[in-house]
Amino acid sequence: MRASLALALVLIGAAVRAEDAGQPVTFGSRASESFPVQAFGAGPRVVFDSGDSDPVSKPWNTVLIQGFLPDPSVSFEAERVGAASGWRPLEVHRFPNGRFWARARAAQGTGPLRLRALDAGASRDHVVDVYSVEAFVSNPETPGPAIPPSRGPRNLDAQRPFVHPRAEWKAVPATEPYTPDPLPWRITLHHSDGRYTRTLQESLDEVHFIQDFHIHGRGWIDIAYHFAVDPLGNIIEGRPEGMLGAHTLDDNEGNVGIVLLGDYQPPVNDRPTAPQLAAVAALGRYLVARYGIFPDALKGHRDYKVTDCPGDRAYATLPALRRALANTPQPGLARARRAAAALSGLAGGSFDAAATSGR
Structure with a gap:
């Protein structure tokens, strides 16, 4: 039996999120998505399609998402809207507690993107949460210019509160x-x-x-x-x-x-x-x-x-x-x-x- 599509998009996002690697990607002003996956046999079967994102103003070559993935049967693909390259699979890194991030690289370019999820045969009904989606040009860390201001007196014996190492x-x-x-x-x-x-x-x-x-x-x-x-x-x-x-x-x-x-x-x-x-x-x-x-x-x-x-x-x-x-x-x-x-x-x-x- 093939997995049935049971898509109920939940609006759980705001327009601009907390990313600092590049630009957040929104879909109809939504920055986050939730979608259900039902355990109805083998796949793969598309269980979520974001549609075209809102415009992405800057060039990008990397798509990065993170969230909560209860079942490892779900995978993700992304495409640049209008590009000839088609869908690219995201490499998923899932932790035992269900937290995950996933990334795909593409040739650098501009334009909105589209995201979809596929189920290869979920073992149980569950809901997938995508907390954030971002697109950026992958660059190493670079410090920005800064001019240190004056500072107050220093106490080198100041006691630090307990910090878990x-x-x-x-x-x-x-x-x-x-x-x-x-x-x-x-x-x-x-x-x-x-x-x-x-x-x-x-x-x-x-x-x-x-x-x-x-x-x-x-x-x-x-x-x-x-x-x-x-x-x-x-x-x-x-x-x-x-x-x-x-x-x-x-x-x-x-x-x-x-x-x-x-x-x-x-x-x-x-x-x-x-x-x-x-x-x-x-x-x-x-x-x-x-x-x-x-x-x-x-x-x-x-x-x-x-x-x-x-x-x-x-x-x-x-x-x-x-x-x-x-x-x-x-x-x-x-x-x-x-x-x-x-x-x-x-x-x-x-x-x-x-x-x-x-x-």
Whole structure:
């Protein structure tokens, strides 16, 4: 029996997403898609067709997508609309938890693209989520020009909050030597446009996925961000501190990248938690003290380029976070309680301050 087509397109995207490798691709202003796949025998059979995308203004030679793929039977193809080359298969990299990214390369050119999914015989009914689609010309990381401003006093003895090390999420080594960037003067907040994790292990797995996506999907030497912060308030090491990041195109020099795990933009609208915001504040206070960074140098990704990152809900917390960075840290539990009082209203609720008091 052949797999039947059961396509019900769900609009779950916004016009501009969080990508920083190139240009986001939208379909009728949608940046994300969900579609069902039914387990009705062998394939292959087309189970999703995006139709022509909205115009893609710049040349591209790479299509990159990422999302959630419960069953490995589903594959993807892309074509440049109007080109003679036809459909090109995407190379799919799927992780055991269902997270996936997929990429195809083509001759450089312009024009919209079309995406479709094929099922080779799903073992069960399921829904595939495509979180984002982007098209770009594959280039190595390049630092943008930047002029360091003056900085405040530095405290070389500033105490860093506990950070889960790279070894804990089984990071692979960078593919090339890092470029040293030892004296940052600014901090940029991002969101991952991915899973809103609910356990430490889920968060470690998600950071491992992001590294693989950045290295093999986008062609960077390592995960782009220096730190990830999950909804439980865990801080996870990304690219080593003191090394040039790749999180804010043309503005990476002197820039510490912090990513919140989740999607804080409508229509997904994940909510930053109080432990998460308290952890960002604690990490930010350390960076401010250690490097003499001015608190108002904490910005959102959208302050540097046209993007929805870090999402409306996360972006709205920046004024309170800047105020928290300007406050003198207090020791132990008192510091956590102060952060909770300042930030829990933005997170939509209260929390147990002991959860942020350290390991």
